[in-house]
Amino acid sequence: MSQKFIPLSVPNLKGRELEYVTEAIETEWVSTGGRFVDEFEQNIASYVKVKGAVSCQNGTAGLHVALQVCGISMGDEVIVPTMTFVAAVNPVRYLGAEPIFLDCDDSLCLDVEKLRTFCLEECEVVEDKLINKKTKKQIKAVVAVHVFGNMCDMEKLVEIADQFYLKIIEDATEALGTFYTEGTLKGKYAGTIGTAGVYSFNGNKIITTGGGGMIVSNDEQFLKRAKHLTTQAKSDEIYYTHDEVGYNYRMTNLQAAMGLAQLEQLEDFIETKKINYLFYKRELDAVDGLSLLEFRKNIRSNYWFYALFVDNPYPLNRDDLIKHLGERKIQLRPIWDLISYQKPYYMNQTYRIEKAKTYLRHVVNIPCSSNLSKEDVQHVINCLKASGV
Structure with a gap:
């Protein structure tokens, strides 16, 4: 199947x-x-x-x-x-x-x-x-x-x-x-x-x-x-x-x-998303070249989206990883292209755009629905690990 x-x-x-x-x-x-x-x-x-x-x-x-x-x-x-x-x-x-x-x-x-x-x-x-x-x-x-x-x-x-x-x-x-x-x-x-x-x-x-x-x-x-x-x-x-x-x-x-x-269900959604985030983080931070970005230490986040940073020595770059997991029916999404790069705004004033350029090249979002099962999370993790071999 x-x-x-x-x-x-x-x-x-x-x-x-x-x-x-x-x-x-x-x-x-x-x-x-x-x-x-x-x-x-x-x-x-x-x-x-x-x-x-x-x-x-x-x-x-x-x-x-x-x-x-x-x-x-x-x-x-x-x-x-x-x-x-x-x-x-x-x-x-x-x-x-x-x-x-x-x-x-x-x-x-x-x-x-x-x-x-x-x-x-x-x-x-x-x-x-x-x-x-x-x-x-x-x-x-x-x-x-x-x-x-x-x-x-x-x-x-x-x-x-x-x-x-x-x-x-x-x-x-x-x-x-x-x-x-x-x-x-x-x-x-x-x-x-x-x-x-x-x-x-x-x-x-x-x-x-x-x-x-x-x-x-x-x-x-x-x-x-x-x-x-x-x-x-x-x-x-x-x-x-x-x-x-x-x-x-x-x-x-x-x-x-x-x-x-x-x-009425929001707090339950947040708790589920937190559990899945921590599961992902524990497993993926052990993979060379992958790290799940953290939330601020002084907040209780709603854990809406999970941002995965992809870098060397992981063998796939951001775009190749999106394609590779897509072939395995797992949807990843790149972070937005910078708005100052967009046609309606490329003439607007910018100030010291540096880190955003790095995150643009390296960040993908991974599945994070509040109805995501532990088995689904494990499958995504397994595919990410296998892609790094």
Whole structure:
């Protein structure tokens, strides 16, 4: 019998998803009204311990609105990581602003020390505004992406943002459930430390609504404006008057029904993913040329994706390994190509992009679904070991 296909990351729908979605259908609340949308928002806010949450159609929409509410507009600049998914950067352009690309550190997240140096050496503070010496434009914000369930060094980032008048938008689309376990931010969840945070519920995320996203904040005025923008900016619900250009971004009741059931299982998903990660790490770190990248020591990660570093003396390079395991029905994925290399952005300003280039050449993601069995993990390990012989 041929080995079954082992995908990279797929949903785990073994909870009350069908029950809740069926209720939404039977009550005929399938669009943006219905009890599940409000309840999902409330439960997410409660889980990550913030004042409120605003649902949206996906993480990209959430970042778009969060940036707009933070005051990003035509002619502004925003600092972003080059090592991320493009959805973290495109919303900057939606608003007519321009990204400035920075390097990653060994967590694969934004290198905050290089951010500090960039602000000190390449910028100047003028009347409580950070001005880019090269372009003479104001840099208003930084997008902190918590990559693969890891976490940016938020303690230092908050300090730098305060010093240089930057707003922090946390792209926590991959990090729902990750939080600090020690330090000044102990107990704080990814997405709850900056001005706003955004989560994604895409099909490959740790919990899914098929699509969907969520904006969270402790700023009640921010939340009010975000909800206003995501619901077409109606100033009068009865007479359909609108006081600005808004968006049809609100999550549907069907999506929220699934999300509510998924959230009930989140901690179990994280525990399973942690167990599988530690199993992989123990076995693969013993293979010459392979190492599973670690998460920060001062956080409880959600262990969303597992990043495998492939180097000499392992006989296969990154691309050959992807092809080799693909032939054995095991899906691997290379890390994203750097956004500053992409056609829409290759003319944008960059600053000391170094480590990201190395990780780009050497990192692959290996299967990490929360419904991955121990036997599946063992099979992936066996194939990786056999490929190294």
